[in-house]
Structure formats: C-alpha cells, structure tokens
Amino acid sequence: MIPFNAPPVTGSEADYMHSAMASGKLCGDGGFTRRVQQWFEQRCHVPKVLLTPSCTASLEMAALLINIQPGDEVIMPSYTFVSTANAFVLRGAKIIFVDVRPDTMNIDETLIEAAITEKTRAIVPVHYAGVACEMDVIMALADKYKLYVIEDAAQGVMSSWKGQSLGSIGHIGCFSFHETKNYTAGGEGGATLINDPTLIERAEVIREKGTNRSQFFRGQVDKYTWRDLGSSYLMSDLQAAYLWAQLENADLINQRRLALWQNYYDALSPLADQGRFTLPTLPADCQHNAHMFYLKLRDQEDRDHLITWLKEAEILSVFHYIPLHSSPAGLQFGEFSGEDCYTTVESERLVRLPMYYNLTDNQQKIVIGSLLSFFS
Numbered sequence: 090m091i092p093f094n095a096p097p098v099t100g101s102e103a104d105y106m107h108s109a110m111a112s113g114k115l116c117g118d119g120g121f122t123r124r125v126q127q128w129f130e131q132r133c134h135v136p137k138v139l140l141t142p143s144c145t146a147s148l149e150m151a152a153l154l155i156n157i158q159p160g161d162e163v164i165m166p167s168y169t170f171v172s173t174a175n176a177f178v179l180r181g182a183k184i185i186f187v188d189v190r191p192d193t194m195n196i197d198e199t200l201i202e203a204a205i206t207e208k209t210r211a212i213v214p215v216h217y218a219g220v221a222c223e224m225d226v227i228m229a230l231a232d233k234y235k236l237y238v239i240e241d242a243a244q245g246v247m248s249s250w251k252g253q254s255l256g257s258i259g260h261i262g263c264f265s266f267h268e269t270k271n272y273t274a275g276g277e278g279g280a281t282l283i284n285d286p287t288l289i290e291r292a293e294v295i296r297e298k299g300t301n302r303s304q305f306f307r308g309q310v311d312k313y314t315w316r317d318l319g320s321s322y323l324m325s326d327l328q329a330a331y332l333w334a335q336l337e338n339a340d341l342i343n344q345r346r347l348a349l350w351q352n353y354y355d356a357l358s359p360l361a362d363q364g365r366f367t368l369p370t371l372p373a374d375c376q377h378n379a380h381m382f383y384l385k386l387r388d389q390e391d392r393d394h395l396i397t398w399l400k401e402a403e404i405l406s407v408f409h410y411i412p413l414h415s416s417p418a419g420l421q422f423g424e425f426s427g428e429d430c431y432t433t434v435e436s437e438r439l440v441r442l443p444m445y446y447n448l449t450d451n452q453q454k455i456v457i458g459s460l461l462s463f464f465s
C-alpha cells in the first residue's frame with residue numbers, strides 16, 4: 090500500500106530525543122525548544138517564535154492575544170480546517186466566511202472588503218497547500234480598517250511570498266508540525282510567530298498559563314504570579330528534539346518535496362492541457378513548499394471514481410476539507426458573506442495525491458502510472 094502520507098524521518102530524530110532525555114529537562118522551553126525557536130526567528134525574520142502543542146493551540150493563543158470578545162467578527166475562508174474557525178468561536182466570535190479563488194483555493198482577496206463590518210476584528214488568511222494568499226491586498230485592508238491579520242500558515246512552513254516567509258507577514262502567524270505537515274515535532278506540534286513586537290510580552294504570559302513564568306526563568310522577576318488569561322501552550326522538549334532533527338535537514342526535505350511535486354506536474358501536464366483535470370496554480374509572487382499535490386476533476390463523481398481506482402491499486406489518495414459554512418457548527422457560529430461560487434463545487438472535485446518526504450521515486454512512478462491508466 091502506498092500511503093497518502095508518512096511522517097518525515099531524517100535519521101537523527103532518535104539521537105536528539107535521547108539527548109533531550111539525558112538533559113534532565115523534558116518540559117517546555119528546554120534546550121531544543123530554544124534552538125528551534127531561534128532557527129525560525131532567524132530564518133523567517135520574526136522577532137519572537139513560540140513553540141506550541143499544535144497549530145490549533147497557536148490559533149487559540151492568537152485569539153486570546155488580540156482580545157477577541159463575544160460578538161466580534163472574524164473573516165476567513167470556509168474552505169479550511171475546523172481549528173481556524175474554532176479558535177475564535179471559543180472566544181465568542183462570529184465567523185464570516187468568504188469564498189475562495191478557484192486557482193489557489195485561497196480566500197478571494199477581492200471579496201474581503203464587502204465582508205467587513207463595524208464588528209470585524211481580524212482577517213485570517215489560510216495559505217492553502219503552502220501557496221500564499223494575496224497578502225498586499227489583505228494587509229492594506231487591515232491597515233485601512235484597523236484589523237488584525239492572523240496568518241494560518243499551518244501548511245506554509247518554508248514557503249514565501251515576495252521573499253517574506255509565510256507566517257511572518259500578518260501580526261501573528263501560526264505553523265503546524267502535525268505529522269501530515271512538511272516538518273513534524275514527533276506527530277503533533279505548532280508555533281506562534283509574533284510579528285508585532287507589542288504583542289510579545291503578553292504572548293509569553295498567555296502561553297505560560299497566564300503567568301509571567303518566562304520572565305522568572307530569565308531572571309527578570311524574582312517570583313511569578315497569575316497575570317492574565319492563559320493556558321498551557323508549551324511543547325515538550327522531547328518533541329522539539331524530533332523537530333530539530335527535521336530542521337537540520339530543512340532544505341533537503343524542501344528540495345525533495347519540490348522535486349516530487351514537479352515530477353507529478355510534468356507527468357500530468359499533457360492530460361491537464363487536454364482538459365481532463367486542473368492542476369494547481371502557483372502565483373508569480375509565491376515560492377511554495379510543495380506541501381500538497383492536488384488535482385481537480387470534472388466533478389465529485391469523477392473524483393470519487395479516481396479515489397476508488399487508486400485504492401484498488403493500493404494507493405491512498407484523499408479529498409480535503411468539507412466547507413465549514415455548511416457544517417452543523419459552521420451554521421451555528423458563522424455566516425457566508427456573498428455567494429458560494431467556488432468553495433463547495435471546487436472542494437468536491439479536489440483530490441490529493443501521496444506526497445511526503447520519504448516517498449520513493451519508484452512509489453511515485455507507480456502512482457503516476459496508475460493515474461495515467463485511469464485517464465486512458
């Protein structure tokens with residue numbers, strides 16, 4: 090069976106985890122956590138990066154950090170993972186869903202302004218498949234209406250837009266190191282990128298159960314106390330050790346994924362040119378990270394036939410998000426702004442192909458061969 094995903098393994102994960110175990114400090118903010126955070130601060134040019142248990146936790150931190158209150162509105166695409174919305178609903182916000190662009194499956198930046206009301210507090214662009222949203226337009230709107238931008242860059246680690254790392258452009262960015270992502274912290278993990286320096290001190294407090302324990306550990310205060318709202322948003326150093334092994338090979342992993350992505354693209358382009366399906370689009374300003382390779386077939390029926398065909402050949406391919414606005418919780422906590430021209434129909438015809446660092450050339454040839462025979 091060729092799986093849809095396998096967590097990346099580079100070889101030094103176990104050694105680094107043993108060394109974390111030998112260090113006598115396995116809780117959050119140990120040596121590996123510091124190394125990983127500094128690596129991202131330098132690589133992404135971000136003033137503060139905080140490792141968290143998941144991107145979900147990072148999004149929740151972001152909602153606390155920008156003081157989302159009951160009745161506030163938050164704009165985002167409906168075509169996203171539940172956590173993008175849930176984090177803000179937990180604070181009492183109403184979610185305003187905006188349609189996606191069919192070329193990138195990202196929020197249609199031209200429709201955001203019409204969704205802004207007096208209650209709007211934030212825009213949450215989701216960089217689908219590690220391909221950037223139109224951040225110039227989004228940041229200009231945020232500036233005009235005094236809104237926060239929280240980038241859901243769960244899939245965007247090592248991608249950039251006009252040379253800026255995804256996650257480093259809005260006020261706050263959120264990364265995922267879940268095992269399905271390009272780099273993993275041993276299965277689960279995330280990071281909060283604090284790009285607005287005025288938010289750093291409070292971010293540390295929120296992450297440390299509402300206390301100023303981070304300042305205490307740095308020797309800046311002689312005891313720590315409860316200061317604010319907060320929760321436990323630290324990653325274990327054992328997980329950071331796993332992640333460090335991946336980051337030491339970050340460029341290797343990225344190059345391998347990009348090569349796999351290009352192999353699919355080159356092999357499938359002739360059929361796409363004949364109109365058999367649509368391939369992903371990469372806007373000129375975007376350097377992607379090959380997080381995902383997807384096809385869009387004519388409709389859901391065609392897409393499901395392909396999934397079944399591949400499954401019979403022992404290849405796992407999967408569809409993706411069920412739009413949030415039509416889900417039971419989405420109906421309760423959100424509202425679609427304007428018309429759903431693309432979110433539902435485009436999501437129904439999308440299928441993702443096996444794509445992971447340790448996918449071998451031979452496995453990929455088998456997947457491509459099976460796809461070509463389906464379409465012939």
Ligand SMILES: Cc1ncc(COP(=O)(O)O)c(C=O)c1O
Binds near residue numbers: 144170
């Ligand atoms: C766009 C997006 N946001 C958030 C998440 C949540 O990430 P995590 O599993 O690290 O909480 C995911 C997970 O797949 C995602 O795709």
